[in-house]
Amino acid sequence: MSGTYDVIVVGGGIVGSACAWECARRGLKVLMVEAGIVGGGATAAGMGHLVVMDDSEAQFALTAYSCQLWRELAAELPGSVEHEVCGTLWVAADEWEMGEVERKARYYEERGVAVEVIGGKRLEQLEPNLRAGMAGALRVPGDAVIYPPAATHWMSERAGEAGATVWRGVEVRQILEEGAVELAGGAVVEAFVVVNAAGATAGRLTPGLPVRGRKGHLAITDRYPGFARHQLIELGYLKSAHGEEGDSVAFNIQPRKTGQMLVGSSRQYGAEGGEVEPGILGRMLRRAVAYMPGLRLLNVVRVWTGERAATPDKLPLIGPVPGRSSIWLATGHEGLGITTSLGTARLLGERLVGGDPEIPYKPYDPGRFAWVPVAGQTGAGVGAW
Amino acid sequence: MSRQRRDEAYDVVVVGGGPAGVAAATAAAESGKRVGLIDESPWLGGQIWRGEAERPHSEKARRWLKRLEAAGVTVRVGVSVVGGDGAGWLVAEDRRGAWRIGYEALILATGARDRFLPFPGWTAPHVMGVGGLQTLVKSGWPVAGKRVAIVGSGPLLWALAEGVTAAGGVVVVLAEQASWESVRRFGAGLIRYPAKLVQAIGLRARLAGVPYWCGWWPAVTRSEGDWAVVTVTDGTSRRELKCDLVAFGFGLVPNLELARLLGCGTRDEPGWEGVEVGLDQETGLSGVYAAGEATGVKGAEAALVEGRVAGYAAAGRRAEAEALYGLRDRWRRFGAMLAQAFALRAELKTLADDDTIVCRCEDVTYGRLRTWRTAREAKLMTRCGMGPCQGRVCGAACRFLWSWEPDRVRPPATVARLETLMELGTGGNGG
Numbered sequence A: 001m002s003g004t005y006d007v008i009v010v011g012g013g014i015v016g017s018a019c020a021w022e023c024a025r026r027g028l029k030v031l032m033v034e035a036g037i038v039g040g041g042a043t044a045a046g047m048g049h050l051v052v053m054d055d056s057e058a059q060f061a062l063t064a065y066s067c068q069l070w071r072e073l074a075a076e077l078p079g080s081v082e083h084e085v086c087g088t089l090w091v092a093a094d095e096w097e098m099g100e101v102e103r104k105a106r107y108y109e110e111r112g113v114a115v116e117v118i119g120g121k122r123l124e125q126l127e128p129n130l131r132a133g134m135a136g137a138l139r140v141p142g143d144a145v146i147y148p149p150a151a152t153h154w155m156s157e158r159a160g161e162a163g164a165t166v167w168r169g170v171e172v173r174q175i176l177e178e179g180a181v182e183l184a185g186g187a188v189v190e191a192f193v194v195v196n197a198a199g200a201t202a203g204r205l206t207p208g209l210p211v212r213g214r215k216g217h218l219a220i221t222d223r224y225p226g227f228a229r230h231q232l233i234e235l236g237y238l239k240s241a242h243g244e245e246g247d248s249v250a251f252n253i254q255p256r257k258t259g260q261m262l263v264g265s266s267r268q269y270g271a272e273g274g275e276v277e278p279g280i281l282g283r284m285l286r287r288a289v290a291y292m293p294g295l296r297l298l299n300v301v302r303v304w305t306g307e308r309a310a311t312p313d314k315l316p317l318i319g320p321v322p323g324r325s326s327i328w329l330a331t332g333h334e335g336l337g338i339t340t341s342l343g344t345a346r347l348l349g350e351r352l353v354g355g356d357p358e359i360p361y362k363p364y365d366p367g368r369f370a371w372v373p374v375a376g377q378t379g380a381g382v383g384a385w
Numbered sequence B: 001m002s003r004q005r006r007d008e009a010y011d012v013v014v015v016g017g018g019p020a021g022v023a024a025a026t027a028a029a030e031s032g033k034r035v036g037l038i039d040e041s042p043w044l045g046g047q048i049w050r051g052e053a054e055r056p057h058s059e060k061a062r063r064w065l066k067r068l069e070a071a072g073v074t075v076r077v078g079v080s081v082v083g084g085d086g087a088g089w090l091v092a093e094d095r096r097g098a099w100r101i102g103y104e105a106l107i108l109a110t111g112a113r114d115r116f117l118p119f120p121g122w123t124a125p126h127v128m129g130v131g132g133l134q135t136l137v138k139s140g141w142p143v144a145g146k147r148v149a150i151v152g153s154g155p156l157l158w159a160l161a162e163g164v165t166a167a168g169g170v171v172v173v174l175a176e177q178a179s180w181e182s183v184r185r186f187g188a189g190l191i192r193y194p195a196k197l198v199q200a201i202g203l204r205a206r207l208a209g210v211p212y213w214c215g216w217w218p219a220v221t222r223s224e225g226d227w228a229v230v231t232v233t234d235g236t237s238r239r240e241l242k243c244d245l246v247a248f249g250f251g252l253v254p255n256l257e258l259a260r261l262l263g264c265g266t267r268d269e270p271g272w273e274g275v276e277v278g279l280d281q282e283t284g285l286s287g288v289y290a291a292g293e294a295t296g297v298k299g300a301e302a303a304l305v306e307g308r309v310a311g312y313a314a315a316g317r318r319a320e321a322e323a324l325y326g327l328r329d330r331w332r333r334f335g336a337m338l339a340q341a342f343a344l345r346a347e348l349k350t351l352a353d354d355d356t357i358v359c360r361c362e363d364v365t366y367g368r369l370r371t372w373r374t375a376r377e378a379k380l381m382t383r384c385g386m387g388p389c390q391g392r393v394c395g396a397a398c399r400f401l402w403s404w405e406p407d408r409v410r411p412p413a414t415v416a417r418l419e420t421l422m423e424l425g426t427g428g429n430g431g
């Protein structure tokens, strides 16, 4: 089969844009099709924390690898990306959590990521607006913050300069079996490989996909420069991020380059629509205030929501759909897609050209799940695991 | 300082204490309902009657404010409504903390604000909005001896000129972008509104010395020593005027944030935005009414009568409400006349140059904005509308310049403390 394009990337979020850029850079003929605004999906809702996480070995490998790639890119990023290496403080509320800090510190160090264990007194100096009496924290100085929509726009422009074609405001209605897409207008565009990077709604194009939406809320304040200096997250965050089926909230705040504080975060499965839900918003804000009482009196200018694409094991889907060599996936990044966009693109690009990825790809291969793509009907929506 | 939450509940809650809100609260309270009236500014009266409770200038304001008091309405000023569930609870805040306010019926009378359009120099220190200067003058800010240029569009320019003149200031020019013909036709139409005609004639007498130029609009302002210099144009020639202050405004846009947040339907046609209401001023949400400029800009008379209709309807007094429909429709036609007469000319879309600021909160220039296709895209990529005002100023300008649909409204309805938003979720009877 001769494709008009080598690769069609469906979805111009940060993941799709990174993939399109990576493929174009490798000399492939690329088309990226975005239904709305480049970087206007979950990417516009995310916090933009570039963070190394250790929920699992594979998650650590992909986030650490990606953070390394972000560091390599840092000098090139334009000012609009608001890249700032503010570091993360994983805050331990009590001695038990401090034990967890020690464990986490060893884990990161053994794997070559610089960290620092911070005692309670020092933490008070570093972040005076935290509640007094915290046990301490783990500092990960290499973690950073960006403004994701601008980063995505920049990547899509880099992709264009490398020869990729970018269509904005064009919806893909269907991914056809033989490696082609049908546009909303009915036109068919062909390629050797179609990459489904449609984020939380990827399941509409690849029915049966083990991806579910996981809604999150965020609030942004007016400008209070210096109110916090690091991205601050409670150690219990992983419980919330990985955890149960139920709704959960965690203290997670981020100082923006503008001096604003971004306050999060919440997680909900099966929460329909993008509406702000006062109940869980209230819980999230009360959690934040419990850690940083001074937040109470800061002015909030806006609250919004976003949809994470969650898989059963919280790892993304990167690679071909089982049994369909011409349909690939780059989705399922849950709460880490901003960070892992670059690592995802590298893995995908390397695998596409038959190369050898720098980190093992197996943990992210879609074939790890026993799922059968549902043939035929589209619109079956997000999988039902 | 102890910060506490306070809960209150009323039969009818009115948000906005301008003419519409005052009339609505009065009508509902006179019908036997327990009524709470909330306004975020420190005074009752809204834009036109601001400060009249202490020093009444207009007979009408005095009458209504007295009647409001006599009717036993509970008034809460300095309290801004931040959100609600659209079904019985509002969340508000004042300096001291958060409030939760329960209601059986809700009347939104949130009024309107100045429309700003960007032109070179509009953000300079000696340039301000018509409404802003009017508020200053009403609160006794000294303009005596000051030379003021008033530019833009609509009858508010006259009102400001009157205020400035009465306070001893000198209006060096009143430049109205609408054509002479259009304004003259509007004047002739006043025959059908004798009260307005009398008002207009009186105004004209008081403004006898003020140069009123129709078909002229601002091109640029700059500073020259202590002076401001404004250049106005009629499209072919230009004239420069030296003054102390330049006030400008291009008509009004309704405050729709709260209504949209609660889920009331709104009309979005440019120039005719407003909350959608039925015959009795009820919105698409049962038990939630809207009145005054919030339903579409049409002046204080329409606001008063819409407020009365909403107040009676919210109190279940159908007959009293219906008796006012005829009068209300008359004043709505007056509003339509206003909108037609002072429609903004297309040339106003070309005033800004690439360096002109459009979004003041985030310092976004015209040049950075004009390449985007939608408000949301422009916002995500340039931060236009992301600041504390959330596009309340630049949104209407972008809409006029590029016909961009407004981005979705999100809580809070106005900037609010984080602790107040925590209250949004507590729902029910203080639980």
Ligand SMILES: Cc1cc2nc3c(=O)[nH]c(=O)nc-3n(C[C@H](O)[C@H](O)[C@H](O)COP(=O)(O)OP(=O)(O)OC[C@H]3O[C@@H](n4cnc5c(N)ncnc54)[C@H](O)[C@@H]3O)c2cc1C
Residues within 6 Å of the ligand: A010, A011, A012, A013, A014, A015, A016, A017, A033, A034, A035, A036, A037, A038, A039, A040, A041, A042, A043, A044, A045, A046, A047, A048, A049, A050, A051, A170, A171, A172, A173, A197, A198, A199, A200, A201, A205, A215, A216, A217, A218, A264, A265, A305, A306, A307, A308, A309, A330, A331, A332, A333, A334, A335, A336, A337, A338, A339, A340
């Ligand atoms: C509250 C919250 C906080 C977060 N914080 C962080 C964080 O701090 N750090 C981090 O790394 N990650 C974070 N994330 C996660 C991150 O935002 C996402 O993982 C990431 O944005 C996913 O990018 P994406 O490109 O896969 O999806 P999206 O950005 O959603 O992109 C998918 C794109 O596909 C397009 N599309 C969909 N269907 C079609 C179609 N049929 N045809 C054409 N186009 C289509 C959509 O319009 C969209 O633009 C957070 C997420 C949330 C919700």
Ligand SMILES: Cc1cc2nc3c(=O)[nH]c(=O)nc-3n(C[C@H](O)[C@H](O)[C@H](O)COP(=O)(O)OP(=O)(O)OC[C@H]3O[C@@H](n4cnc5c(N)ncnc54)[C@H](O)[C@@H]3O)c2cc1C
Residues within 6 Å of the ligand: B015, B016, B017, B018, B019, B020, B021, B022, B038, B039, B040, B041, B045, B046, B047, B048, B049, B079, B080, B081, B082, B109, B110, B111, B112, B113, B114, B130, B131, B132, B134, B156, B159, B160, B252, B255, B258, B291, B292, B293, B294, B298, B299, B300, B301, B303, B413, B414
């Ligand atoms: C800048 C400006 C100048 C004007 N000057 C004149 C003039 O000189 N002469 C004239 O005849 N007409 C003038 N008008 C028009 C006049 O204001 C209106 O015709 C009339 O006041 C409409 O009454 P209203 O009750 O609908 O709105 P308004 O009088 O605007 O009252 C609305 C009230 O709601 C309050 N409010 C809004 N949102 C909230 C919230 N979320 N929580 C709590 N309170 C809230 C506001 O503080 C305001 O007091 C002016 C209007 C504006 C905007």
